[in-house]
Amino acid sequence: MRKKMIAGNWKMNNNQAAAKDFVENLESWFAAEPAGKKAAASGEVEVVIAPPFTSIGAAVAAKKSKLVHIAAQNVYHESKGAFTGEVSLSMLEEAGCEYVIIGHSERRHVFHEPDDVLEKKLIATLESRVLPIFCVGEMLEERASGNAEKVISRQLDFAWQSLTSDVVGEMLVIAYEPVWAIGTGQTASDADAEKACDYIRNLAYEKFGQTASDSLRILYGGSVKPENSASLCSQNDIDGLLIGGASLDVKSFEKIIETVI
Numbered sequence: 001m002r003k004k005m006i007a008g009n010w011k012m013n014n015n016q017a018a019a020k021d022f023v024e025n026l027e028s029w030f031a032a033e034p035a036g037k038k039a040a041a042s043g044e045v046e047v048v049i050a051p052p053f054t055s056i057g058a059a060v061a062a063k064k065s066k067l068v069h070i071a072a073q074n075v076y077h078e079s080k081g082a083f084t085g086e087v088s089l090s091m092l093e094e095a096g097c098e099y100v101i102i103g104h105s106e107r108r109h110v111f112h113e114p115d116d117v118l119e120k121k122l123i124a125t126l127e128s129r130v131l132p133i134f135c136v137g138e139m140l141e142e143r144a145s146g147n148a149e150k151v152i153s154r155q156l157d158f159a160w161q162s163l164t165s166d167v168v169g170e171m172l173v174i175a176y177e178p179v180w181a182i183g184t185g186q187t188a189s190d191a192d193a194e195k196a197c198d199y200i201r202n203l204a205y206e207k208f209g210q211t212a213s214d215s216l217r218i219l220y221g222g223s224v225k226p227e228n229s230a231s232l233c234s235q236n237d238i239d240g241l242l243i244g245g246a247s248l249d250v251k252s253f254e255k256i257i258e259t260v261i
């Protein structure tokens with residue numbers, strides 16, 4: 001059984017005060033509200049929040065339970081040195097991060113991070129105590145020209161070329177986020193999201209075998225909201241959701257958690 005992951009990527013939103021309020025509210029929901037208590041008791045869902053770097057400390061400090069996990073939105077693969085503006089894995093670990101998002105479409109397309117750098121980030125992360133949420137997904141024109149699967153397999157071939165089955169099965173989380181669905185309101189249909197996630201699981205099966213592909217968690221992201229989260233998350237190969245806009249409002253984030261248990 002793969003545990004569902006509901007992850008909120010705040011992007012460049014929520015200062016320290018907002019992060020504190022959000023996490024306190026979420027903790028109270030888990031502790032006192034019927035739906036939150038049910039989610040906590042079920043043990044079926046892992047909740048992750050990815051604040052901007054400067055709000056990580058506030059989010060960690062507001063955590064009371066082990067129900068909320070904190071992720072960073074990016075990392076650099078070197079351990080220290082003259083890399084102005086970058087943050088290392090040991091710094092993330094020290095700050096209280098358990099996960100890090102790597103290769104988000106905005107890192108790939110706004111900041112032009114190439115596949116080979118993302119591979120280095122993934123490998124460095126897997127050598128640390130922080131776990132990676134590695135993002136893949138095609139752009140609209142790539143989908144329109146029938147190349148969506150080719151793009152996904154290129155991104156993954158690069159990223160996991162030197163990984164072993166154990167690592168893929170036990171440590172890796174993949175997020176399929178079609179670029180055309182991010183922040184557009186154009187959610188992928190359940191069938192399209194499932195088709196892509198099934199494709200990713202098959203790639204994992206071909207390269208790493210049955211055990212690894214069976215336990216690999218694959219998330220869908222792109223215009224997820226409380227109205228579509230349940231059906232997306234109930235697809236065979238979708239093990240959770242990576243949520244942008246709808247994760248900024250704590251009530252809608254809680255609603256999404258509620259819909260998937």
Ligand code: 13P
Nearest residue numbers: 009182183222223244245
């Ligand atoms: P939206 O949910 O705002 O479309 O963003 C998705 C995303 O990029 C999460 O990483």
